Amino acid sequence: MVTSTSEQPINALEITKDVQIAAPVEMVFETLLEQLGPLHETEPERPLPMKLEPWPGGRWYRDLGNSAGHFWGQVQVIKPPTLLEIWGPLFMSYPAIAHLQYRLTAEGDVTRLRFTHRAIGQFSPEHRDALAGGMEPWSHTLMKVREVAERRKGALGGRR
Secondary structure (H helix, E strand, O other): OOOOOOOOOOEEEEEEEEEEEOOOHHHHHHHHHHHHOOOOEEEOOEEOOOEEOOOOOOEEEEEEEOOEEEEEEEEEEEEOOOEEEEEEOOOOOOOEEEEEEEEEEEEOOEEEEEEEEEEEEOOOHHHHHHHHHHHOOHHHHHHHHHHHHHHHHHHOOOOO
């Protein structure tokens, strides 16, 4: 039997983004659930369909069929149409835990979507720096939510 021991530091990460979306808060929330679920993409034209069970304790995961997949997290808080919080390992396959918060606020004809991703764990400083430096997948998801919600509002002629 071979045993090895090494000390690895615990790292922390926090990413915050604000997006202004010219659509009603209810429409933005519905779009967010779709974009985190079956319409999820990691970047343009790169689908990564997910399952999101929109209730407290609901799972957020990738179903590959035949009892295979990836567990990303669970819904910690859901208060439609203003708040969604998810916690779990996300895409990290090492000792780590993350918390995502999507807070939506109606500001006149615009919805402000404030996103926060916090994580702690034994991820490398290079991974942390890549995520914090804009290599993270959240920017694409947030831009896709804005694009789709604004297009839907336009298709309804601003009604809703």
